[in-house]
Amino acid sequence: MKKKVGITACSALLVLAAALGGCSSKPADTSTQPNPQSKTEAQAPAKNELTLGVNGDPHSWDPIDTFLLDWSTVATSVFEGLVERTTDLKIQPGLAESWEFKDDKTLQFKLRQGVTFHNGEPFNAEAVKFTFDRLLGEEGKKGPQQANYASIDRVEVVNEFTVNMILKEKDPVLLTKLAGYGGVIVPPKYYKEKGDEYFNTHPVGTGPFKMDSYEKDNKVVLVKNENYWKQGQPKLEKV
Template sequence: MIKIQRGLRTAFVAMALAGVAFAPVSALAAGKLTVSSPQDPGSWDPIDTFLVNWASVATNIFDGLTYRGPDLKLVPGLATSWEVLDNGMRIRFKLREGVKFHNGEAFDAEAVKFTFDRLLGAEGAKGPQQSNYNSIGSVDVIDATTIDMKLKVADPVILTKLAGYGAMIVPPKYIAEKGDAYFNAHPVGTGAFKFVSYEPKVNIVLSANPDYFGGAPKISDLEYKFISEPATAVAELQAGRVDLVIPPTIPIGMIPTIQGNAKLAVVTSPGPTVYALRFNTRDGITKDPKVRQALIMGVDRDAIIKSILGGQAQPIASFQGPLSFGFDKAMKPLPYDPVKAQALLKEAGVAPGASLQIDLRGNEATFIEVAQAISAYLQTIGITATIKPYETNVLLNDIIPGGKTGAMFQQSWGGWTLDYDNTAVAMYHTGEKWNPYDSDPKMDDLLAKQRTITNVAEREKVLQEIAHYAADRALEMPLYNLNAIFGINKRVKNFTPVPDSRLKFTDVTVD
């Protein structure tokens, strides 16, 4: 038996440093923070989405059993402690007492069981989160403040997964009374801010929860405006109508504009978000791995990082950045070699002038510039690339999972667990939402194998093997690991640009 309480005194100190206190504050400070977010996720239900822009809002509405703060350390959340039992196949959680959901409903073991039964059941199967938690066999209630989570298979990342997204604890009675559709647009959690109103594609408004177990927020109101057009978001920041613009909104070219305003600042942080153009491996010329390799070698990604991204990114060889467990710093990307690229295209029987389509999110100005540069590079090796922008939710919820993309399509991914498992399973396992084209038994076996390994070093080797295998098959054109770039009004104080963009605003103040 391994008992894990994370040294509760140390954990409580860590939580305090991360903005999580333990005694409710009786009075709320005045002040409103207005945030520009580039995307409305379309549903606030934790099981319905994978989007970072969901998490940047919902981290303030919901809590998980564990919590990962700005320092990326895992500490207690709605669970005060946990024990890992039965060789890692059972975890016993002690739950926080006296916590209530925003509707007044009590948080207890039954709420935890309901949350995971729902996530792993028919309702969860409709969304993209279930596969992240399918290692869980059951959640059993021991008493009102104790639950056992039993695993079907080993999952070395499960405690981190419980800190976000699909594992956020939801209120059973509220959902039973109101229904799933209502909950999508009227979220209720235990978090630091309560839901007030939501107008799709316009805004979501929250108010401070004075009874939050981590201490009442220091601002009274929090509003997120959904502004997809970067120039509009920056203009709103300049005009003082928004206080903070969050990634991935701000184009590199607009950083000097923000920095030139004495009232504003640009704050950056190394982040987990990586960008790639993934390939349709089922249809057309990109069905051939030689063609995919040629397209990768035909693009000078270092030049793109320098000229378009202003050095705010680092090149990558696999679909992960240095913060990811499984990152192999010795792994090198395919080199820029247009002569070799043309030779590979000729070997594959691709005639000069062949065409392909690149699908991307239409609201990301910087990536559109990147795609235009890629198109120009491909032109020099005899490929005519056309760019097709989509409204983000259409691309992510219809075009990609429906297998309706062109030969190449944009994928940006945060890998929020900071473990390559979270990325690789979603991108490469047969049948996953983000893998509409490829099925590879060897890849599936490797992905399953790494989840059964408890030895950290051995598991890391298998993750690196997966990265090398994906690169050998040229499943995507790895582009870069981009810094998280925030534009902020200097009247905002105590803001921490967290690497995973899961922003918790309990300690922020606005002058």
């Protein structure tokens, strides 16, 4: 198994902002006259958006196609998993409100209700099953993520908001892996209607930001998900 590094776009931005703030130095003031233009600019309200640079383009935003950090920096604000990491890397509930091992090989998740994908499609047990059927099936074989979830035999729907993950064997780091990358949940109807090639460049998830536009090897624009299930988030309008 390859070691994965997950980092949310918002966390990356905070780190970048802190680094820039720490490295900046105040230039010497050699002017004896006030600068009215500078004063006006300083008083102008800042836009509620941030711009940052990333090292490269993953060339596919499909979560089962890559393990690159450049994907994670952006796409972990578009997609979400059943569980997620806090800023100190502890596992906490995500799209699943709770989970428990019913026995050594049955991991049951109680899913969060009232969550929708960016296209308005409902998040439910069928979406979870579709995600893992795809990841563990023929489509998943084309990417690097399937091997990380080899301990999962299948996902069974118990009811609309409960799923059982049936394991082939014990996996002590399974919950950690489910917090990102290949384990994030995708919308079944949208994927089936649009197809794989379209999904690679027009991803849809449940995360705090929606992908508004994408220009390969140039830029990607994320905008606030107004219907995000975490009340009061995100704070930014655009990244």
